[in-house]
Amino acid sequence: MRPTEPLRDEHRELVEHIEHLALAAREMPRLSDEERDLLRDRMLEFLRGTLLPHAAVEEEILYPEWAALVGFPAAAEPMIHDHAAIVAYVQRLEAADAADADELQAALYGLHALIAVHFAKEEDIQMAAFDAAPEATERVLRRVAAVGGHAHAH
Numbered sequence: 001m002r003p004t005e006p007l008r009d010e011h012r013e014l015v016e017h018i019e020h021l022a023l024a025a026r027e028m029p030r031l032s033d034e035e036r037d038l039l040r041d042r043m044l045e046f047l048r049g050t051l052l053p054h055a056a057v058e059e060e061i062l063y064p065e066w067a068a069l070v071g072f073p074a075a076a077e078p079m080i081h082d083h084a085a086i087v088a089y090v091q092r093l094e095a096a097d098a099a100d101a102d103e104l105q106a107a108l109y110g111l112h113a114l115i116a117v118h119f120a121k122e123e124d125i126q127m128a129a130f131d132a133a134p135e136a137t138e139r140v141l142r143r144v145a146a147v148g149g150h151a152h153a154h
């Protein structure tokens with residue numbers, strides 16, 4: 001098992017919901033205004049209730065550990081930028097008029113693309129480096145568990 005498997009498991013759970021963003025985007029044009037509003041609310045519940053807290057734990061623990069691992073204090077800045085771009089799209093989704101299917105669709109497709117690329121960077125670049133540093137990974141997992149995150153050391 002790779003040292004980062006618990007972190008990858010958490011991503012796998014989130015990815016199921018992230019795929020719903022693209023499905024919801026596709027649905028929007030053929031729904032009534034009330035149905036659009038409900039679907040948007042369900043997506044916002046996931047984004048605000050689960051995804052953004054996940055990002056906050058990363059900024060508190062994973063990213064500083066990443067910067068220490070690669071020996072460059074600003075190493076995680078591009079990833080924090082991604083989080084800010086995701087928040088801006090969440091706000092765009094929230095602000096969209098329920099009658100404006102185009103805008104809802106644009107916000108949802110934008111979120112899907114941004115989050116998918118961001119996750120791929122975390123998995124293919126950051127987690128890959130942590131897999132080569134099991135001690136640093138153990139510390140990340142312990143710290144994430146201590147703040148009530150989802151990733152548990154097996």
Ligand SMILES: [Fe+2]
Binds near residue numbers: 055058079083118122
């Ligand atoms: Fe992230």
Ligand SMILES: [Fe+2]
Binds near residue numbers: 011054058119
């Ligand atoms: Fe993540």
